[in-house]
Amino acid sequence: MSSTKIGLGLAALGRPDYINIRPEAELNKSVEAFKTNALKVLDESYALGIRDFDVAPSYGLGEQFLQDWNDSRNHKNVNLSTKFGYTYVANWEIGFTGKHEIKEHSIEKLNEQWEISKALLPNLKIYQIHSATLDSGVLTNNAVLSKLHEIKQAHHLKIGISSSGTEQIKIIEEAENVSFNGEDLFDSYQVTFNIFEQSTFEILKQLLAKGKTIIIKEALANGRVFKNDTFTAYKSAYNYLEDLSNKYNVGVDAIAIRFIIDSLEPSIILSGASNTNQLKENLKALNFKLNKKEISKLKSFAVSPQHYWQERSDLEWN
Numbered sequence: 154m155s156s157t158k159i160g161l162g163l164a165a166l167g168r169p170d171y172i173n174i175r176p177e178a179e180l181n182k183s184v185e186a187f188k189t190n191a192l193k194v195l196d197e198s199y200a201l202g203i204r205d206f207d208v209a210p211s212y213g214l215g216e217q218f219l220q221d222w223n224d225s226r227n228h229k230n231v232n233l234s235t236k237f238g239y240t241y242v243a244n245w246e247i248g249f250t251g252k253h254e255i256k257e258h259s260i261e262k263l264n265e266q267w268e269i270s271k272a273l274l275p276n277l278k279i280y281q282i283h284s285a286t287l288d289s290g291v292l293t294n295n296a297v298l299s300k301l302h303e304i305k306q307a308h309h310l311k312i313g314i315s316s317s318g319t320e321q322i323k324i325i326e327e328a329e330n331v332s333f334n335g336e337d338l339f340d341s342y343q344v345t346f347n348i349f350e351q352s353t354f355e356i357l358k359q360l361l362a363k364g365k366t367i368i369i370k371e372a373l374a375n376g377r378v379f380k381n382d383t384f385t386a387y388k389s390a391y392n393y394l395e396d397l398s399n400k401y402n403v404g405v406d407a408i409a410i411r412f413i414i415d416s417l418e419p420s421i422i423l424s425g426a427s428n429t430n431q432l433k434e435n436l437k438a439l440n441f442k443l444n445k446k447e448i449s450k451l452k453s454f455a456v457s458p459q460h461y462w463q464e465r466s467d468l469e470w471n
C-alpha cells in the first residue's frame with residue numbers, strides 16, 4: 154500500500170521527564186520502572202513488526218536500555234539509529250528545572266559519544282548529528298565531518314542529520330553540499346514534519362527522489378494534534394481531525410500519521426509512543442488510506458514555521 158514504515162523513537166522511554174502536553178497519570182519514575190517499561194515496549198514493538206529504533210545519548214538512559222535489549226535479544230533484523238551532539242544533564246532529577254540536554258557539536262563530543270554508541274554495531278545502521286544547526290558550525294567542521302566519513306567507511310553505515318527549528322530547509326541544503334571524493338556524506342535526514350509544520354515538503358520530496366532515507370520525527374507535533382483548547386490556531390484542524398477519526402474509526406494520531414504517509418511517503422515515521430497502547434493506536438495508520446480531498450484539506454492546516462517553533466519552544470517538560 155505504501156513503502157513507509159513506522160519506527161519507534163525512544164525519547165519518551167529513556168528519561169523521567171519529557172514534553173507532555175496532557176496531564177499524565179501518576180507514573181513510577183524510578184530507573185528500574187523505566188527500564189522495565191522500555192524493554193517491555195521494545196519487545197512488544199518487535200512482536201508488532203517494528204524493526205527501526207531511534208535513540209540518542211541525551212534521551213536519559215534510552216541508549217543504554219536499547220543496548221541492553223539489543224545485546225540480550227540478539228535480533229539480526231533490526232535497524233538501530235543513534236546520534237551525537239547532545240548530553241543529558243538532568244541526571245534523572247525529577248522536575249529538573251534547567252535545560253535537560255546540552256548541545257555540543259565538537260570533535261571531542263563526537264569521539265566521546267561514538268566510543269559508547271558503537272556498542273550498538275552491527276545493528277547500528279544510521280549514525281546522525283543530533284539537531285544540526287547553522288550556528289553550531291557543525292556542517293563546516295572538518296574534524297567532525299572527516300570522523301563521520303571515517304565511521305561510514307569503516308562500518309558501512311549511513312550518516313545522517315536531524316534538524317529542528319525554523320531553519321530546517323537551510324540546514325538540509327547545507328548538509329547536501331557536504332561530500333568526500335565526490336560522494337555525499339549524508340544518506341539520511343531526520344526531520345520534523347506534521348500537519349502543522351509542512352515547510353520541508355518540497356525538499357524532502359527531492360531527497361526521496363535522490364534515494365535518501367527520510368525519517369520523520371514529531372509526527373504528532375509532540376501531542377499538539379490532539380484536541381487542546383490552549384492551541385487556538387488549530388481549532389478548525391481539530392474539528393476536521395475528529396471527523397476523519399470518526400470516519401475511519403481510528404484515533405487522531407493514526408490520521409495524523411496517515412497524512413504523512415499519503416502526502417510525503419517518507420522512508421520511516423517515528424512513533425514517540427510511551428507505551429504499547431499508544432504504539433498500537435499509532436500503527437492503525439497502516440490500515441487505511443486518505444483520499445485526495447482529505448489530504449488537500451489537511452495540507453491547509455499548516456502554520457508558519459515561526460509560529461510552530463515558537464510554540465514548540467514554549468512547551469513544558471514534566
Ligand SMILES: NC(=O)c1ccc[n+]([C@@H]2O[C@H](COP(=O)([O-])OP(=O)(O)OC[C@H]3O[C@@H](n4cnc5c(N)ncnc54)[C@H](OP(=O)(O)O)[C@@H]3O)[C@@H](O)[C@H]2O)c1
Binds near residue numbers: 173315426432
Ligand atoms: N532529532 C531530534 O532532534 C528529535 C527531536 C524530537 C524527537 N525525535 C525522535 O522522534 C521520536 C518521536 O518524536 P516525539 O515523541 O517527540 O513526538 P511525537 O511523535 O510528535 O509525539 C509523541 C507523543 O504523543 C503522544 N501520543 C502518541 N500516541 C498517542 C496516542 N495514541 N494517544 C495519546 N497520546 C499519544 C504521547 O504523549 P504523552 O507522553 O503525553 O502521552 C507521545 O509522547 C522521538 O522518540 C525521537 O526518537 C528526534
